[in-house]
Amino acid sequence: MEKLIPLVNQLQDLVYNTIGSDFLDLPSIVVVGSQSCGKSSVLENIVGKDFLPRGTGIVTRRPLILQLINLKEDSNMNAPGEDAQQDSSISNANISSASLEKESDREGYAEFLHLPNVRFTDFGKVRAEIENETLRVAGANKGINKLPINLKIYSKHVLNLTLIDLPGLTKIPVGDQPTDIEAQTRSLIMEYISKPNSIVLAVSPANFDIVNSEGLKLARLVDPKGKRTIGVLTKLDLMDQGTNAMDILSGRVYPLKLGFIPTVNRSQSDIISHKSLSDALQSENSFFANHPAYRAIVNRCGTFYLAKTLSNLLIAHIRDRLPDIKARLSTLISQTQSQLENYGVFKISDKSQRGIILLQAMNRFANSFIASIDGNSSSIPTKELSGGARLYSIFNNVFSTTLNSIDPLQNLSITDIRTAILNSTGSRATLFLSEMAFDILVKPQLALLAPPCHECVELVYEELMKICHYSGDSDMSRFPKLQTALIETVSDLLRENLSPTFSFVESLISIQMAYINTNHPDFLGVQGAMSNVLDRKNQQLTTRRRSATSSNQAIDATKNENPDGSITDIANSDDVAAITPHRKLQNMGSDNLERKTFLSYVFGANNSVKRAPMHNRALSNSFSMNEPVNLLSDQTNTQPRSTFADNFPVKMTDLSSEVESMALEEMTEREELEVELIQELITSYFILTRKIIVDQVPKVIMHLLVNASKDAVQNRLVSSLYREELFDSLLIEDENIKSEREKNERLLSVYTQANKMISNVF
Numbered sequence: 001m002e003k004l005i006p007l008v009n010q011l012q013d014l015v016y017n018t019i020g021s022d023f024l025d026l027p028s029i030v031v032v033g034s035q036s037c038g039k040s041s042v043l044e045n046i047v048g049k050d051f052l053p054r055g056t057g058i059v060t061r062r063p064l065i066l067q068l069i070n071l072k073e074d075s076n077m078n079a080p081g082e083d084a085q086q087d088s089s090i091s092n093a094n095i096s097s098a099s100l101e102k103e104s105d106r107e108g109y110a111e112f113l114h115l116p117n118v119r120f121t122d123f124g125k126v127r128a129e130i131e132n133e134t135l136r137v138a139g140a141n142k143g144i145n146k147l148p149i150n151l152k153i154y155s156k157h158v159l160n161l162t163l164i165d166l167p168g169l170t171k172i173p174v175g176d177q178p179t180d181i182e183a184q185t186r187s188l189i190m191e192y193i194s195k196p197n198s199i200v201l202a203v204s205p206a207n208f209d210i211v212n213s214e215g216l217k218l219a220r221l222v223d224p225k226g227k228r229t230i231g232v233l234t235k236l237d238l239m240d241q242g243t244n245a246m247d248i249l250s251g252r253v254y255p256l257k258l259g260f261i262p263t264v265n266r267s268q269s270d271i272i273s274h275k276s277l278s279d280a281l282q283s284e285n286s287f288f289a290n291h292p293a294y295r296a297i298v299n300r301c302g303t304f305y306l307a308k309t310l311s312n313l314l315i316a317h318i319r320d321r322l323p324d325i326k327a328r329l330s331t332l333i334s335q336t337q338s339q340l341e342n343y344g345v346f347k348i349s350d351k352s353q354r355g356i357i358l359l360q361a362m363n364r365f366a367n368s369f370i371a372s373i374d375g376n377s378s379s380i381p382t383k384e385l386s387g388g389a390r391l392y393s394i395f396n397n398v399f400s401t402t403l404n405s406i407d408p409l410q411n412l413s414i415t416d417i418r419t420a421i422l423n424s425t426g427s428r429a430t431l432f433l434s435e436m437a438f439d440i441l442v443k444p445q446l447a448l449l450a451p452p453c454h455e456c457v458e459l460v461y462e463e464l465m466k467i468c469h470y471s472g473d474s475d476m477s478r479f480p481k482l483q484t485a486l487i488e489t490v491s492d493l494l495r496e497n498l499s500p501t502f503s504f505v506e507s508l509i510s511i512q513m514a515y516i517n518t519n520h521p522d523f524l525g526v527q528g529a530m531s532n533v534l535d536r537k538n539q540q541l542t543t544r545r546r547s548a549t550s551s552n553q554a555i556d557a558t559k560n561e562n563p564d565g566s567i568t569d570i571a572n573s574d575d576v577a578a579i580t581p582h583r584k585l586q587n588m589g590s591d592n593l594e595r596k597t598f599l600s601y602v603f604g605a606n607n608s609v610k611r612a613p614m615h616n617r618a619l620s621n622s623f624s625m626n627e628p629v630n631l632l633s634d635q636t637n638t639q640p641r642s643t644f645a646d647n648f649p650v651k652m653t654d655l656s657s658e659v660e661s662m663a664l665e666e667m668t669e670r671e672e673l674e675v676e677l678i679q680e681l682i683t684s685y686f687i688l689t690r691k692i693i694v695d696q697v698p699k700v701i702m703h704l705l706v707n708a709s710k711d712a713v714q715n716r717l718v719s720s721l722y723r724e725e726l727f728d729s730l731l732i733e734d735e736n737i738k739s740e741r742e743k744n745e746r747l748l749s750v751y752t753q754a755n756k757m758i759s760n761v762f
Contacts, residue, residue, distance in 0.1 A: 004318040005160035005311070009067045009152075011754055013160070016065075016113060016150055018750045023332075024325055026166050027318045028065075029310055030192045033203035033215040035168035040179030041265035042203060043165055045284075045303040046310075048157055049108060051123040052165075053131050061138045063148040063192070064130070064165040068158040072357050109158070126151070142177040144184050146191070159311040163201070164192060169214045194222045197321050199258075199313060200229040206245045207238045210254050229315065230258035232306065236294075237264050237287055244293035258313065261306045262294065264661035290300055322758065325363040329755045338749045343478055343741040354727045361476065362717040365486045368471040370710050373464075390463050391706065400458040401544070403694055406448050408686035410677060417441060417675045418667065433526060433677055435518075443513045444681050446689055450509045453697050457505055460701050461498050464709065465491060478737050482721075482730040489720045494709055501704040504551070508696055512689050522691075524684035526677065533676045 008026050015023060033039045040052040042061070047068065051058045110120040112129060114751065120126045138145035144167050166189050173181045193200050200223060202215035210216070219229040231254070233245055246399060247253045249260050264284040266275055281303060286300040288294045299305070369379045372387035380386070385393055417437075424436040468490045476483045518525070524532070667675070733741075 003761050004315050004322070005162060007757060008162060008314075009069065012065065012067070012150070013113065014750060014754055016148070018746055020371055024328065024754065025197045026325070027197045027314065027321050028192075028201070029199045029201050029314055030164045030189075031201045031203060032166055032189050032193060032218055033168055034213070035170045035214065036425040037168065037203050037205050038265050039165060041305070041482060042232060042234065042263060042303070043163065043403065044277060045151055045263065045265060046158070046161070046163075046280060046282075046307045049123045049126075049153065050277060051110070051125055051126040051130075051153075053134075054271065060165055060167045061142065061144045062134050062167075063146070063188070065148050066152045066163045066165060067150070067152045068163075069152060069154045070158055070160050071154055073686075081548065108153065110154070111152045113152075118681065120704045137294075142174075143181070144188060146188055150477075159307050161307065161314060162309045163310075164198075166192060169218070170318060171503060184513045189218055190222070190548045193218060195600070197317070197325075198228070199317055201232060201310070202229055203232045205235045205238075206233040207235050207240075210248050216254060226256040226258075226272050228258070229256050230309075231256050231260035233260055233262045234265055235264050241738055244291075246293050247368055249297070257574075261309060262288070262301050263306060264288070266708050289475050307737055322761075326755065326758050329751055329758070333748065333751045333755065336744050336751060340741065340748065341736060342475065343744070354731055355722070355724075357731060358482070358722060359718075359726065361472075361479070361482055362486065362714070362721065365472045365476065365490075366714045366717055368473065369467060369490065369713055372467045373706065373710060375526070386466055394456060394459045394463065395701075398459065400694050402452040402455070403449060403690055406452070406690075408445060408683040410445070410448060412441065412445065412564060412682070414667075414675055417678050418671060421508055421671075421674050421678065433674060438678055438681050439516055441678060442685050445682055445686050446513050446550040447509065449690060449693050450506070453693065454502065456692050456697060457498070457502050457701055457705070460705060461494060464494050464706065468494065478733055479731055481732050485721055485726075485730055486717060489717055490709075490713055491617075493712060493716050494705070497705045497708050501701055504700050504704055505697055508700065512692065513658060516685065518685075519540060520685075520688060522688040524680060526681070529677050529680035530686070533673060536676075639712070 008028075011024060011026055031039050031043065040054065043066065044050055044052055105605055106125075108121070110123065110126045111118065112120075112133070114133065115129070120129070130151070133149055137147055148164075167185050168191065169182070169185050173179055178184065192198060200215075202213065202219045202221040203627075204210055204215055216229075216231065220226075223229045231248075233248060236245055239245065240491035243260060245260075246511060249262060251259060254260075264287045266277075266280045270280065284302050288298045294301055295467075315735075368377065373391070375388045420441050421434055421437045424434040424440065468487055471490075472483060472486065476486075517523070
């Protein structure tokens with residue numbers, strides 16, 4: 001048991017020397033209280049040395065970790081750090097104060113953690129060093145700082161004990177103190193006392209109401225049941241005459257499981273008059289022994305009893321918490337080892353391992369790239385599509401949807417079709433539909449398929465580039481230059497494969513436009529197109545007949561409703577405008593339209609119903625094209641003979657405007673059928689070509705871009721990067737990762753040492 005407190009001291013030295021903070025939450029006694037409550041005097045009485053700074057305002061501005069180490073009677077003063085043993089003779093309260101002071105001056109010494117191998121035997125210099133170190137870190141404006149000062153005091157007259165002295169809580173900033181000095185101090189105190197392994201030593205002056213004690217208020221916030229709080233009452237000698245603190249000491253006013261211990265320290269006048277600590281301790285013993293209220297509990301009063309109680313309490317607390325600390329260390333060791341494995345198991349300083357590191361990195365990068373495309377990645381996201389799934393979505397959703405949304409007759413007007421038909425017939429009318437017109441019109445429509453194909457190639461290329469940038473593992477970030485080189489090499493490979501893929505896709509469209517295969521089994525053909533057109537016309541005719549019949553019935557019903565047969569109101573309504581065309585259509589002799597066939601259409605049956613062209617209509621005023629004209633007759637006409645120019649009303653200069661006006665003319669029945677036939681044929685051929693493109697383009701992209709890159713990525717990485725002259729430049733570790741790795745190595749070393757220390761005792 002006597003080794004437990006020295007063990008905690010060693011652990012504190014280890015963690016503060018290497019890490020700078022108590023990450024293990026080591027058991028400790030934290031001294032808290034308000035400003036000028038007597039904390040410093042209590043600590044000096046326990047140590048038996050006058051070593052703490054004094055003054056007005058906040059004097060303690062940094063946490064002071066005070067380790068008291070008992071030296072054996074036969075120990076060598078020049079060998080600090082030996083196993084300590086409690087000196088049982090200290091429990092004797094009748095030790096001569098004079099001999100205690102003389103022996104302390106001769107044997108006691110102090111050491112600071114920030115000044116290794118420097119021993120202070122003059123405790124006045126210890127006070128000066130505390131002030132200087134506080135000023136160096138916390139500044140001169142009376143502000144506080146969280147960085148602790150570690151002080152060890154070796155003496156034969158102290159018990160093994162570790163105390164943490166914190167700044168006293170103040171309410172009002174004075175001088176150049178920060179305006180939030182109370183909040184800063186409270187935050188610092190709460191940081192220490194909120195740890196479960198800390199024991200709170202709440203110092204309160206007995207001459208003030210105990211319920212207003214700042215130390216007890218803070219302790220109750222973290223320890224509401226008072227299980228790890230011990231109270232210290234100071235300034236009992238300053239209480240009003242006739243009063244005492246027995247109600248508090250007995251726990252009737254403020255119950256604490258660990259109770260209250262009364263002390264009497266030097267007053268300010270005693271300090272000014274340089275009253276020695278030995279005399280102060282003697283005066284304290286006399287006060288409790290002679291006081292009528294406290295003489296019955298004198299064995300539980302005073303500084304000696306407080307020091308012994310705290311030492312025993314700390315030992316018991318360490319014994320209870322040590323298993324938890326050891327378990328926490330085991331967890332930290334495991335976590336740190338796992339973290340170090342993420343930074344690589346090889347030392348890059350070993351040249352024989354550099355090639356292995358590089359090859360393994362290339363292999364992991366290539367495998368990750370391929371696995372992402374194939375869907376075999378070890379880390380598959382669940383929130384969004386990635387890798388090969390996005391390629392599938394591009395082919396089957398984006399690309400196919402875009403192609404299917406293209407209108408086969410996009411940007412192709414009826415006027416364009418009619419003009420192409422007329423231009424393809426030349427100077428004479430044709431008996432059959434011109435194949436040249438279809439050939440001329442369908443090729444520009446097939447060209448509409450090219451832009452989506454190009455966009456599909458670009459989208460797949462962009463997705464492969466994204467996969468490339470996300471390939472690899474966390475270890476890749478350890479070598480940023482290597483990661484950049486891997487990405488650039490694969491990106492170059494993708495760019496090389498992009499060009500032939502793009503060219504081949506363009507060739508697919510050009511191939512389809514180069515030869516219009518009207519013998520394709522899926523092509524509708526002229527006869528099928530004519531059948532569709534006639535069926536559509538028959539459906540339209542049937543619809544019109546039904547509509548006309550309904551209109552006639554409506555008119556008859558209206559007449560029946562008016563006895564006088566007047567339809568004046570109806571004639572003025574909008575219904576008549578809709579009814580009249582149906583009546584005209586009904587009287588056109590629609591039975592003749594039903595008997596029209598493909599052959600009768602082609603060979604020009606019922607040409608008499610066609611509307612004559614403009615120039616024929618103009619010439620009809622001079623002679624009829626249907627009557628035979630004998631231009632060689634010798635008969636003399638009664639009318640003067642007109643010349644050809646006189647009978648031609650349109651001049652050659654007006655020919656261009658007449659041709660343009662042809663587009664505005666109402667089409668003849670044959671022209672309407674020809675236009676509809678061309679539309680049917682273009683639509684049919686466009687759809688079958690689109691099916692071919694939807695099927696072929698993804699195959700080309702997969703073969704020339706995706707699969708070609710997958711097959712070549714491993715060889716490309718090795719041939720481009722696996723060169724000995726590149727090892728040093730590629731395997732430069734990232735500074736942040738290097739720093740983190742070194743930090744974890746230090747932590748692992750500290751954890752291992754701490755675990756070994758505990759194992760030697762526990």
